[in-house]
Amino acid sequence: MSAPLGLAVIGTNWISNSFVQSSHESTKFQLKAVYSRTIDTARKFISQTPSVEDASSVKAFDNLDEMLTGSDIDVVYIASPNSFHYEHGIKSLTAGKHIIVEKPFVSNADEVRGLYKLADTKGLFVIEAWRHIQEPNFLKLQSLLDNKKQREDKFGKIYGAHVSLAVYNPEYAKAPEDGKEANVVLPKFSGGCLWDVGCYSVAFIFALFGTPARQSYLPIVIRTGVDGGGNMIFHYTEETSKHKQKFVVHAQSSKLYVSHAPTEIYCEKGTIRINGVSSITEINTIEFIPHGSSTGEELANTKPEYSDLLNLTWEAREFGRIIQEGDKKAEARLRDLSLDILIAMEEMRKSNGIFFGSDR
Numbered sequence: 001m002s003a004p005l006g007l008a009v010i011g012t013n014w015i016s017n018s019f020v021q022s023s024h025e026s027t028k029f030q031l032k033a034v035y036s037r038t039i040d041t042a043r044k045f046i047s048q049t050p051s052v053e054d055a056s057s058v059k060a061f062d063n064l065d066e067m068l069t070g071s072d073i074d075v076v077y078i079a080s081p082n083s084f085h086y087e088h089g090i091k092s093l094t095a096g097k098h099i100i101v102e103k104p105f106v107s108n109a110d111e112v113r114g115l116y117k118l119a120d121t122k123g124l125f126v127i128e129a130w131r132h133i134q135e136p137n138f139l140k141l142q143s144l145l146d147n148k149k150q151r152e153d154k155f156g157k158i159y160g161a162h163v164s165l166a167v168y169n170p171e172y173a174k175a176p177e178d179g180k181e182a183n184v185v186l187p188k189f190s191g192g193c194l195w196d197v198g199c200y201s202v203a204f205i206f207a208l209f210g211t212p213a214r215q216s217y218l219p220i221v222i223r224t225g226v227d228g229g230g231n232m233i234f235h236y237t238e239e240t241s242k243h244k245q246k247f248v249v250h251a252q253s254s255k256l257y258v259s260h261a262p263t264e265i266y267c268e269k270g271t272i273r274i275n276g277v278s279s280i281t282e283i284n285t286i287e288f289i290p291h292g293s294s295t296g297e298e299l300a301n302t303k304p305e306y307s308d309l310l311n312l313t314w315e316a317r318e319f320g321r322i323i324q325e326g327d328k329k330a331e332a333r334l335r336d337l338s339l340d341i342l343i344a345m346e347e348m349r350k351s352n353g354i355f356f357g358s359d360r
Helices: 014-026 039-047 082-094 109-122 136-146 148-154 193-209 313-325 328-350
Strands: 005-010 029-035 059-061 075-078 098-102 126-129 158-166 214-221 227-236 247-254 263-267 270-276 283-290
Touching (some): 005 313, 014 098, 029 039, 039 059, 082 109, 126 328, 136 270, 193 328
Parallel strands (some): 075 098
Antiparallel strands (some): 158 263, 263 270
C-alpha cells in the first residue's frame, strides 16, 4: 500500500472539514497544513477537525506562499471562494503540488485551460472535486445505461430526463439587514445558483449522458445580478449522446425554494426514478417502474456506505488512487468532463447577461 499523500488545505469552511475527514477515512491522504487569512482561524480549523488526532502534527499558515514551500505537501485541496480558485490553483501548481479543486472548478473555461496547461508543463494532476459522480449508486446507474445490451433489454430507448436540485438559502431570497451581501450571491466572487448548486446537475447530466449538442438557461436573476435559480434545457443528438439517441434533458436548480421532486429518466419500457439527499447527491434509491405497473424494481444499494458528514470518502479514494498510481487516463476523462461543463455553464450565464469580475 502506498504511503498517504501529504495534504494541504486552502479554505476553512464546512466542506473543507468534511473533505479532510473523508480523506483520512479513505487512507489516501494525511493532513499536513492548513491556510487561512488569519492564523487563529487555521488553528481553530485544525483543532476542530475530529479526524486530526494530533493537532501539533498539522501546521497552520496565514501566508500561502510559505505553506506551499512545504516538502511534505503533495496535494493541495482548494476550497476558497469561487473567484480565488484559479489564482490559488496557479500558485499551487507553480510550487509543484497536485491540486484538487472544490466545485465549481473556476470562473470560466479559459481558466480551466490555464490550469491544465501549467499542470502539463509540471507533470502534475488537476482534479475537480465532483463528489456525487463518484458515489457508488451513481456509478451503478451509469453502468446500467452504458451497457448497451442491458440498457436496451431492460429500459429500451431513452426518451429524456428531468433532473431536480433545489435547496433554499435565505442569502439568495432577500437582502441582509446590514447590507453585507454574502460572497455566494456576488458577481465579483463568481456567485449565483448555477455556480453554487446548478453545477451539480450539469455534472450529473454530462457524466450520465455525454456533452449535449446545445443548451439553454432561463434564470431568475436576483438583486445582485446573479441567478437565484432557473431551468436548463440540454439537447442531445445521436452524435452527441453517449447512447446514440436523440432526446432532451430538463433540469431545475434553485436556492430560492426547495424541491422534493425526484430525478427521472424516461425510457421506452418505463421510468427510472432516482432519489437522494438532494435528488442527485447521495443517491439512496434507483427504482425502475415499468409501464403499466405501480411498483418498481430497486436497482440501487439502499444502504450505501456513507460517512457521518457528506459522502466525500468515495471521491477521496478515487482521486488519491489516480494521483498515487499516476493514472493519466482517468484524470484525462475527468479533465474533459470538467472543461465541457465549464464551457456550457459559461455560455448559459453569459447569454443571460450574468458576468463575473474575472470576465473583465
